[in-house]
Amino acid sequence: MKMKEQEIEDRSRTFNDVGDFWEHPRKEGWYYYDGRCPTSNCIVIPAEDSVEVHNFVIYEEEDRGKGHGMAMIADIRLAFPDKHIWVDTCIHARPFWEKMNEYGYINSIENDYDWPCMDTTCTVCHPNRANGRRRRK
Numbered sequence: 001m002k003m004k005e006q007e008i009e010d011r012s013r014t015f016n017d018v019g020d021f022w023e024h025p026r027k028e029g030w031y032y033y034d035g036r037c038p039t040s041n042c043i044v045i046p047a048e049d050s051v052e053v054h055n056f057v058i059y060e061e062e063d064r065g066k067g068h069g070m071a072m073i074a075d076i077r078l079a080f081p082d083k084h085i086w087v088d089t090c091i092h093a094r095p096f097w098e099k100m101n102e103y104g105y106i107n108s109i110e111n112d113y114d115w116p117c118m119d120t121t122c123t124v125c126h127p128n129r130a131n132g133r134r135r136r137k
């Protein structure tokens, strides 16, 4: 037990006095941001001049559209004030990221192609699926 606690502690990181970053157990240099747990979570991958934000998720449907995402990305901006923060976005989240870009919380959206999300019931990313079911060919 003691060992385990030690192990967990060693993975925690603070960036610019913003805490609650935890290094990914298998991917070096990837950090979970748990500062907004359990509502939301994301991964950051800091490089020399930039930070990629990854797996940005607000868990519960009912928590979306209430500013939780903006609060979380504001934390990330605080943690990395001088770095170029960028994301790849799926189709349904693009308006959100465009707004965050406008506000200066991120610096760029890097993918210029349409990326449908994994959720086949999402009608924004999958507009042709009338009933949300995966179609047979």
Ligand SMILES: [Zn+2]
Pocket (backbone or CB within 6 Å): 090, 091, 092, 093, 116, 117, 118, 119, 122, 123, 124, 125, 126
């Ligand atoms: Zn979607």
